[in-house]
Structure formats: structure tokens, C-alpha cells
Amino acid sequence: MKIVALTGGVGGAKLAHGLAQILPPEDLTIIVNTGDDFEYLGLKISPDLDTVCYTLAGLANPTTGWGLAGETWSVLSAVVELGGPGWFKLGDRDLATHLERTRRLKESQPLSLILRDFCQSWGIKQLILPMSDQRVRTMVDTVEHGSLEFQEYFVKLDCQPRVTGFQYLGAEEAFPAPGVIDRIHQAGAVIICPSNPWVSIAPILAVEGIKTSLKEKQVIAVSPIIAGAAVKGPTAKMYRELGWQPSALSVAQHYSGLVKGFVIDNKDAAIEADIKRLGMEVLITRTLMDSIASRRQLAQDVLNFIGTIL
Amino acid sequence: MKIVALTGGVGGAKLAHGLAQILPPEDLTIIVNTGDDFEYLGLKISPDLDTVCYTLAGLANPTTGWGLAGETWSVLSAVVELGGPGWFKLGDRDLATHLERTRRLKESQPLSLILRDFCQSWGIKQLILPMSDQRVRTMVDTVEHGSLEFQEYFVKLDCQPRVTGFQYLGAEEAFPAPGVIDRIHQAGAVIICPSNPWVSIAPILAVEGIKTSLKEKQVIAVSPIIAGAAVKGPTAKMYRELGWQPSALSVAQHYSGLVKGFVIDNKDAAIEADIKRLGMEVLITRTLMDSIASRRQLAQDVLNFIGTIL
Numbered sequence: 122m123k124i125v126a127l128t129g130g131v132g133g134a135k136l137a138h139g140l141a142q143i144l145p146p147e148d149l150t151i152i153v154n155t156g157d158d159f160e161y162l163g164l165k166i167s168p169d170l171d172t173v174c175y176t177l178a179g180l181a182n183p184t185t186g187w188g189l190a191g192e193t194w195s196v197l198s199a200v201v202e203l204g205g206p207g208w209f210k211l212g213d214r215d216l217a218t219h220l221e222r223t224r225r226l227k228e229s230q231p232l233s234l235i236l237r238d239f240c241q242s243w244g245i246k247q248l249i250l251p252m253s254d255q256r257v258r259t260m261v262d263t264v265e266h267g268s269l270e271f272q273e274y275f276v277k278l279d280c281q282p283r284v285t286g287f288q289y290l291g292a293e294e295a296f297p298a299p300g301v302i303d304r305i306h307q308a309g310a311v312i313i314c315p316s317n318p319w320v321s322i323a324p325i326l327a328v329e330g331i332k333t334s335l336k337e338k339q340v341i342a343v344s345p346i347i348a349g350a351a352v353k354g355p356t357a358k359m360y361r362e363l364g365w366q367p368s369a370l371s372v373a374q375h376y377s378g379l380v381k382g383f384v385i386d387n388k389d390a391a392i393e394a395d396i397k398r399l400g401m402e403v404l405i406t407r408t409l410m411d412s413i414a415s416r417r418q419l420a421q422d423v424l425n426f427i428g429t430i431l
Numbered sequence: 432m433k434i435v436a437l438t439g440g441v442g443g444a445k446l447a448h449g450l451a452q453i454l455p456p457e458d459l460t461i462i463v464n465t466g467d468d469f470e471y472l473g474l475k476i477s478p479d480l481d482t483v484c485y486t487l488a489g490l491a492n493p494t495t496g497w498g499l500a501g502e503t504w505s506v507l508s509a510v511v512e513l514g515g516p517g518w519f520k521l522g523d524r525d526l527a528t529h530l531e532r533t534r535r536l537k538e539s540q541p542l543s544l545i546l547r548d549f550c551q552s553w554g555i556k557q558l559i560l561p562m563s564d565q566r567v568r569t570m571v572d573t574v575e576h577g578s579l580e581f582q583e584y585f586v587k588l589d590c591q592p593r594v595t596g597f598q599y600l601g602a603e604e605a606f607p608a609p610g611v612i613d614r615i616h617q618a619g620a621v622i623i624c625p626s627n628p629w630v631s632i633a634p635i636l637a638v639e640g641i642k643t644s645l646k647e648k649q650v651i652a653v654s655p656i657i658a659g660a661a662v663k664g665p666t667a668k669m670y671r672e673l674g675w676q677p678s679a680l681s682v683a684q685h686y687s688g689l690v691k692g693f694v695i696d697n698k699d700a701a702i703e704a705d706i707k708r709l710g711m712e713v714l715i716t717r718t719l720m721d722s723i724a725s726r727r728q729l730a731q732d733v734l735n736f737i738g739t740i741l
Contacts, residue, residue, distance in 0.1 A: 162530045163473065163537055193505055199527030203552050205534060213523050217509030220472045224515060227473055242513050 122148065122309035124424075129154045129321020130169045131186035131353055132345055133314030134176035135410040139420030140312070141177055142413075146246035150304040151177075152331075154316070155232070155251045156259035156289055156324030157271040161209050162200065164219040165226050168272070169321065170236060170251055171218060178243035186353065189214050208277045233298040248300065252325045255295035259324050260288040271320055280355040284362045287319050292327035305334045310427045313342035315408065317356045318375045332379070341382040341427055343419070344369035347408060348388040370395050377401075382430045384408060384423055402430045432458065432619035434734075439464045439631020440479045441496035441663055442655055443624030444486035445720040449730030450622070451487055452723075456556035460614040461487075462641075464626070465542070465561045466569035466599055466634030467581040471519050472510065474529040475536050478582070479631065480546060480561055481528060488553040496663065499524050518587045543608040558610065562635045565605035569634050570598040581630055590665040594672045597629050602637035615644045620737045623652035625718065627666045628685045642689070651692040651737055653718060653729070654679035658698040662719065680705050687711075692740050694718060694733055712740045 124144060126137050128151060137151045151173060158167045168187065175181040175189055182188045192212030201207035211219065218239065225235045231254040240249055261274040263282035274282060305311060316322055326332045346369050351357045357367035365371045369385045373396045376383070383401045385392065386408040393403045404426040410416045434454060436447050438461060447461045461483060468477045478497065485491040485499055492498045502522030511517035521529065528549065535545045541564040550559055571584040573592035584592060615621060626632055636642045656679050661667045667677035675681045679695045683706045686693070693711045695702065696718040703713045714736040720726045 163534050164530075193503065193523070195503055195523035196506060196527045196530065199524040200531050203527060203531045203549055205527075205531040213503070213505035214509040216526075217506045217513060217515075220474075220506065221510050221513045221515040224473050239513055 122427075123150070123304075123307050124148060125150045125152060125305050125308040125311045126314055127152050127311065127316075127322060127325050128169070128173060128314040129316030130172040132410070133169075133316035133321060134173045134181070134186070135416045136312070136314045136343060136420060136423070137173055138176045138413075139410070139416030139418070140424075141247055142417045143420050143424065149247045150300075150308070151247060151249045152252055152301055152304070152325060153249060154321045154324050155253060156257045156292075156327075157275070157320065158256070158258075159270055159272045161211070161272075162205065163223070164211075164216070165223045166209070166211075166219050166272075167222070167232070167251070170249070171215070173249060174236075174240060174243060174245060177245050177247060177249070180243065188212050209272065231298070233300070248304065250298050250300050250304070252298065252301065252331065253295040253328050254298045255291060257292045257295050257324055257328065258290040259320050260290055261320070262286040262288065275355070280358060284355075284359050286363070287323065289324045289327040292324060293329055295328050297328055297331050302330060302334050305331070305338065308338060310339040310341060310431070311335055312423060312427075313340060313376065313380065315343040315345040315352070317345060317351075317354055317359070318372055319356075319359055326379075335379060339382070339427065339431060340376075340380045341384065341423060341430075342372070342376050342380045343384040343408060343423060344372045344386070344389070346372055347386040352409065368392065373399055373401060382426055384426065402426075432737075433460070433614075433617050434458060435460045435462060435615050435618040435621045436624055437462050437621065437626075437632060437635050438479070438483060438624040439626030440482040442720070443479075443626035443631065444483045444491070444496070445726045446622070446624045446653060446730060446733070447483055448486045448723075449720065449726030449728070450734075451557055452727045453730050453734065459557045460610075460618070461557060461559045462562055462611055462614070462635060463559060464631045464634050465563060466567045466602075466637075467585070467630065468566070468568075469580055469582045471521070471582075472515070473533070474521075474526070475533045476519070476521075476529050476582075477532070477542070477561070480559070481525070483559060484546075484550060484553060484555060487555050487557060487559070490553065498522050519582065541608070543610070558614065560608045560610050560614070562608065562611065562641065563605040563638050564608045565601060567602045567605050567634055567638065568600040569630050570600055571630070572596040572598065585630075585665070590668060594665075594669050596673070597633065599634045599637040602634060603639055605638050607638055607641050612640060612644050615641070615648065618648060620649040620651060620741070621645055622733060622737075623650060623686065623690065625653040625655040625662070627655060627661075627664055627669070628682055629666075629669055636689075645689060649692070649737065649741060650686075650690045651694065651733060651740075652682070652686050652690045653694040653733060654682045654696070654699070656682055657696040657718060678702065683709055683711060692736055694736065712736075
């Protein structure tokens with residue numbers, strides 16, 4: 122069965138990697154959020170795309186989840202010595218990705234084409250697609266600073282500002298990247314990876330046509346929240362600031378109407394009935410991916426779950 | 432006495448470094464060719480400016496003359512692995528210079544201001560000025576490839592095409608960078624460093640107003656050709672292809688009318704009389720700068736020579 126995974130950065134990339142360990146490469150398509158792409162030092166950075174690619178290629182830094190293993194930091198430290206900005210950490214080899222992507226984007230080559238070539242260089246056999254070749258900008262509306270670009274909120278301000286909402290600028294005018302809708306149509310199931318619903322998955326769903334194409338599909342989501350806390354990142358904090366209880370149930374409510382099956386951690390077993398009341402099937406399993414083996418195990422559990430609800 | 436040095440890359444930078452070892456910092460201004468500036472990987476590269484700065488800061492690679500000592504090459508090798516261009520060698524820390532310069536140029540900051548800040552970071556006390564804050568492009572007209580950007584001719588095609596002439600695009604519309612004309616007016620003498628007359632010095636002289644301001648000055652030039660050969664680069668080859676004998680005499684003829692004193696190597700002592708017939712005073716000394724001490728010695732010889740002809 123062909124599977125499409127929708128994902129943001131670190132957490133989603135781990136599940137995508139688990140799926141890649143099990144499925145034949147041609148059966149897995151990974152559609153990645155580009156709403157938090159931004160410009161830094163004049164370079165066009167696609168943090169989620171790079172995290173997914175580095176993870177699938179086995180090149181990712183296992184400690185941070187982002188960036189490359191064994192990275193050096195000569196360039197950024199020299200930029201800072203020259204008085205330049207150093208708030209976004211770019212390793213030397215990671216920087217090559219941004220330089221070459223920027224060079225080709227300036228030649229008007231589409232992001233999806235550049236990515237395909239990069240994946241070939243990195244030995245990635247699965248098809249990884251940006252949600253769109255057009256620019257969509259996830260803006261975080263905050264109490265203290267008004268509307269912020271996501272990376273400014275996330276990295277520069279360390280998620281400190283209180284969130285009041287989100288905007289996905291350009292999403293309505295953006296087209297899905299070539300292949301996105303086709304691969305969704307061909308998929309037996311679509312997995313929403315355990316990524317931040319607001320800033321990783323919502324931008325993908327906001328691109329004209331993607332949400333509609335999912336309506337006919339079996340969609341399964343994995344909660345990024347375990348026992349009221351996010352494994353990584355500001356998901357739980359965002360839920361609180363928006364007036365929701367940070368819980369797997371809130372995530373399920375968020376995806377209500379779209380999702381047929383919902384995957385929660387053993388620690389959240391008590392909310393199974395609440396989620397079922399939303400009309401979803403529930404899988405209770407270990408969702409924390411703290412090893413390569415646990416990525417594969419969760420992927421296998423999710424694939425088995427899909428088999429039971431089809 | 433205040434001295435202004437006009438210079439291109441490696442050879443000129445060495446003499447500038449020799450002068451910097453002798454003169455009080457406030458008495459030395461170095462005006463640098465930017466005609467071979469170009470874009471590469473989306474970065475704005477100023478090869479001669481960087482060579483002069485790295486040399487004066489004591490950071491230059493002593494083997495190549497360009498680039499930084501102890502440099503690493505992670506970024507460029509990763510760019511090449513991704514299928515990107517690798518023909519212009521950019522080390523990791525050197526790349527930081529280009530990134531930060533490009534970032535600031537894109538904010539419409541003038542090159543001369545950026546350079547001043549960089550010099551402060553690098554501990555350089557002399558004033559180093561680009562010839563202009565506007566873009567001047569040295570084009571090399573060739574038999575085989577028509578008109579080429581200088582770096583394409585110089586690095587990418589390894590000086591192989593046969594040269595028929597030069598153009599300095601934009602030079603007539605370009606203004607001298609702030610400080611260039613003032614410092615020339617204040618100078619007791621102007622030294623034309625042993626740089627390529629066609630592609631290092633001519634672009635400086637082509638900028639509106641610079642050549643005129645030199646007319647009232649004591650100008651001394653050091654030949655970049657010793658015994659018919661260039662110490663480095665295509666100077667001699669260019670002279671041959673343009674129908675001139677590659678010799679210190681040809682360089683002197685090139686500067687005829689502008690230059691009062693001309694410095695040649697001991698090996699060229701035989702042409703002293705020919706150069707004097709051009710109306711120039713002649714200094715015969717050792718001009719090969721193959722050590723830090725020999726840079727200082729040549730600088731001292733040139734300064735003494737200036738003392739004798741003023």
C-alpha cells in the first residue's frame with residue numbers, strides 16, 4: 122500500500138524515518154511543511170525539509186535532531202566575529218545546502234526540483250516533496266511583538282512571546298508542488314506525523330487543494346503531545362496560550378473531521394473514550410521515539426493500525 | 432609623509448604590507464581595485480580587497496597569497512557534492528567574509544563602510560578603501576570566448592584565452608569611494624604597487640576623477656615584471672598577446688606621463704637608460720618579495736627613493 126506522510130521537523134522526521142525503514146522506497150512519499158522557510162544571511166533556509174532529508178539520509182545530528190552529525194562551525198563563528206548575526210545556528214556543511222539551494226532558486230528553479238537532486242546526492246530513495254514551490258509564510262501572532270515570522274519566534278525569541286494565533290501568508294494563492302496531489306490520490310492512507318498541528322501541519326493543509334484531496338482519504342494522525350507535554354518544541358505552550366488544555370485530546374479535536382484514526386501514547390490511555398467520541402478509531406502504543414528502533418516500531422504499529430481500520 | 436598605495440591582489444598586497452610595517456598607520460592609505468569583484472554562489476566577492484586585508488592583518492595564506500592561513504574547506508566540498516559550482520575556491524572562514532559583506536550590501540550599505548568595520552574586526556589600523564562603492568566590471572576581451580568577466584578568464588578558464596583588450600564597464604559613471612580623492616590630495620606621494628597594469632591598476636585609474644587627482648602628485652610605480660616574467664599571474668602573457676614585449680620597460684611606457692619614478696629589479700638594470708628616456712627617475716633594487724622581510728625592505732627602498740626625487 123502506498124503511504125503519504127505529512128510532516129514538519131524533528132518529531133515528524135523520526136516517524137518518516139521509521140516508515141522508510143519498513144516500506145519499499147517507491148511506496149512512501151513525504152510531504153513537508155515549508156511555512157517556516159526564511160531568509161538568513163541572504164540564504165534561503167528550509168528547516169523542515171532539511172531536517173527530514175538529513176534524517177532519512179542518516180546524516181542528522183542525533184543529539185539535536187536538526188543539523189548534521191559531526192558538523193563544524195567555522196563560517197558562522199567568523200560571521201559573528203565580523204559583527205554579523207549568529208542567532209540561527211548554521212553548520213558548515215549545512216550551509217552548503219543553503220548556498221546551493223539559494224543559488225538555484227535565484228535561477229528560478231523550483232524548490233521541488235532542487236530537492237529531488239539533493240535527495241539523489243544524499244542517497245535518499247523516497248520521494249520528498251515540499252508542500253509547495255511557492256512561498257508560504259507561517260506568521261505567529263503574539264501579545265508582545267505582534268506578528269512574527271516563525272523562525273524569529275521559534276529561534277530568535279526562543280518561543281517566549283505569548284501566542285494569540287497564526288497566519289499562513291500566501292497559502293491560499295500557493296499551488297501544491299508537482300506530485301503532491303497525485304501522490305495523495307494514489308495513497309492508500311495518509312499519515313499526519315507527530316508534528317506541531319499549528320505550525321507544521323496547518324500550513325500544509327492551508328495550501329489550496331491539499332485539504333480537499335485528503336477528504337477522500339484514510340487519514341491517520343499521531344499525537345505530538347504525550348501526557349500533556351510536547352516531546353520537543355512549543356506545542357503544549359501554544360495550546361495553553363490559545364486557551365486549550367495541552368493534551369492528545371486537544372490535538373484530536375483539532376483534526377476532527379479530517380482524521381479517521383488517532384494514535385496516542387500508552388500514558389494517555391485514559392482519554393481513549395473521549396477521542397472515540399470524536400468519531401475516530403484509536404491506537405494506544407508507545408509513541409516516544411527515543412531510538413532508531415522505536416521509530417521503526419511506531420511506524421510498524423501505525424501501519425498495522427491502518428490495516429485494521431481500512 | 433602621507434603615502435597612498437594603489438594596488439590589486441597578491442603582489443601589490445605584499446608591498447602594501449611592507450609599507451604598513453614602516454609607516455605610522457595614519458600615514459598609509461591603500462586604494463584597492465574592485466574591478467574583478469564578481470558574484471559566485473550568490474555571494475559578492477571582492478578578491479583584491481580581501482587579499483589586501485588578509486595580508487595586512489597577517490591572516491593570509493603564505494603559500495597561495497590569497498585566502499586565509501589554516502583554512503578549512505567543508506562548505507565548498509559539500510556544495511560540489513550537491514552538484515554546485517566549485518571552480519572558485521572559497522574556504523570556510525573566507526566564505527564568512529563574503530556572506531556578511533553580501534548581507535550588508537543587500538541592505539544598501541556602501542562597500543567602503545562595510546570594509547571599514549571588517550578592518551576593525553581584523554585589527555587593521557590603516558585605511559583601506561575600495562576604488563569605488565559603485566560596481567565597475569573589468570572585462571577581458573578574448574579571441575576564443577569574446578568578452579569575459581575577469582574571474583571567469585582568470586580562474587575558471589585559467590588565463591588560457593588569448594587577450595585582445597579590456598573594458599572597465601561602469602568606470603566612467605562610478606564615483607571614487609568616500610576618502611579616495613581626499614587621501615590622494617593629502618598624500619606626499621602615491622605608489623603604484625607591483626600589480627597587473629591592465630586588470631589591477633587600470634580599473635582604478637578609469638574611475639572618474641582618480642587619474643586627474645594623480646596628475647598633481649608624485650607618483651612612483653614598481654614594475655610587476657622582472658626579467659620579462661610576471662612574479663605571479665598573466666601579466667607577461669597579456670603583454671605578449673597585446674603585441675608588447677613583456678618587460679619592465681613596457682610597464683614603464685604604460686605609465687608614461689603619469690609616473691615620476693619607476694622601480695625595477697636588479698635583473699633589469701640594463702634597461703635603466705631606456706626608462707630614463709621616458710622622463711622617469713629609476714630605482715634599481717631587489718623587487719622580488721619572497722619573505723616578510725623582503726616586503727619591508729622593498730617598501731623602505733621605495734620610500735627612500737621617493738625622498739630622493741621629491
